[in-house]
Amino acid sequence: MPVYRSSAAERAASVAMAARTDVGLSRDHNEDAFLISDLARGLAHGPAAAVQSLAEPPLALALGVYDGSGGASSPDAASRLAARTVHAALTRAAPRSSDALERSLLDAIAAAGRAVLDNARRSPEHRSSGTTATVAALCDERLLIAQVGDSRAYLLRGGALTQISRDQTLLQSLLESGKLQPEEAATFEHRGVMLQALGLREQLRIALSAVELRREDTLLLCTDGLSDLIHDQHIAATLDAHPDPAAASSALIEAALAAGGHDNVTVVVARFDGPWLAPPAGDSAPQVVEIAKFSEASIRRS
Numbered sequence: 055m056p057v058y059r060s061s062a063a064e065r066a067a068s069v070a071m072a073a074r075t076d077v078g079l080s081r082d083h084n085e086d087a088f089l090i091s092d093l094a095r096g097l098a099h100g101p102a103a104a105v106q107s108l109a110e111p112p113l114a115l116a117l118g119v120y121d122g123s124g125g126a127s128s129p130d131a132a133s134r135l136a137a138r139t140v141h142a143a144l145t146r147a148a149p150r151s152s153d154a155l156e157r158s159l160l161d162a163i164a165a166a167g168r169a170v171l172d173n174a175r176r177s178p179e180h181r182s183s184g185t186t187a188t189v190a191a192l193c194d195e196r197l198l199i200a201q202v203g204d205s206r207a208y209l210l211r212g213g214a215l216t217q218i219s220r221d222q223t224l225l226q227s228l229l230e231s232g233k234l235q236p237e238e239a240a241t242f243e244h245r246g247v248m249l250q251a252l253g254l255r256e257q258l259r260i261a262l263s264a265v266e267l268r269r270e271d272t273l274l275l276c277t278d279g280l281s282d283l284i285h286d287q288h289i290a291a292t293l294d295a296h297p298d299p300a301a302a303s304s305a306l307i308e309a310a311l312a313a314g315g316h317d318n319v320t321v322v323v324a325r326f327d328g329p330w331l332a333p334p335a336g337d338s339a340p341q342v343v344e345i346a347k348f349s350e351a352s353i354r355r356s
Contacts, residue, residue, distance in 0.1 A: 170253030279319030
């Protein structure tokens with residue numbers, strides 16, 4: 055597994071990233087995909103395991119996980135296509151500010167949805183295929199999270215783990231409306247029903263939120279092959295015990311496999327450090343700000 059590190063210790067910014075994906079113990083092929091995009095330099099790392107450390111500005115990054123669905127209709131093609139489309143769109147846009155990155159990220163996710171849907175219409179073997187998309191994009195110290203589906207983004211700060219994405223599932227909708235109680239969630243028979251996915255319909259709801267990074271924050275993106283099997287406390291302890299992202303990603307994959315590995319599992323881990331970030335304020339949890347939810351149609355008309 056290659057590791058890229060800068061020898062310039064005096065650099066102000068440090069971002070260490072690692073990613074790993076595994077087919078699991080029950081599937082015969084991997085429907086997950088991930089991509090790490092260095093937007094400032096036009097580089098992409100994936101779909102194989104990748105590790106990279108950046109230690110100099112400009113910092114413009116996008117990290118994404120994608121979980122394909124659709125049974126026999128080549129859902130792995132949907133996840134890979136979405137990952138490539140988001141990277142290409144963001145690289146072309148080359149956003150240089152946080153506001154520009156917001157717009158570019160929404161446009162990139164919408165473009166991925168159209169690409170997957172168009173591919174399904176053209177190719178019978180891809181019919182009804184779709185994919186989740188959880189993409190974190192960084193410009194300066196502001197981290198944006200675009201969410202479609204039920205893959206997840208977490209942030210570890212001071213040993214405490216916070217889920218900074220919100221599942222777009224029937225289960226989450228019922229919990230938020232009070233129609234289902236938390237103690238009923240584990241046995242809810244439709245817990246796997248998603249309300250949104252790229253490629254399944256023209257109208258796409260993209261949830262966009264933001265969080266201000268602090269020194270020594272650790273970001274985790276993962277598919278439900280991890281989050282369905284490993285409790286948040288176990289995830290937090292694993293990330294805390296392995297500050298190196300490569301070691302953390304391997305440990306999380308091994309934990310999912312040890313817990314049964316009934317699905318593909320993919321993780322992306324990034325650790326942010328350096329004086330470019332403010333230190334954490336005591337034990338304060340990250341404050342997630344919901345920016346908006348957009349439909350693909352509204353993005354198209356803008």
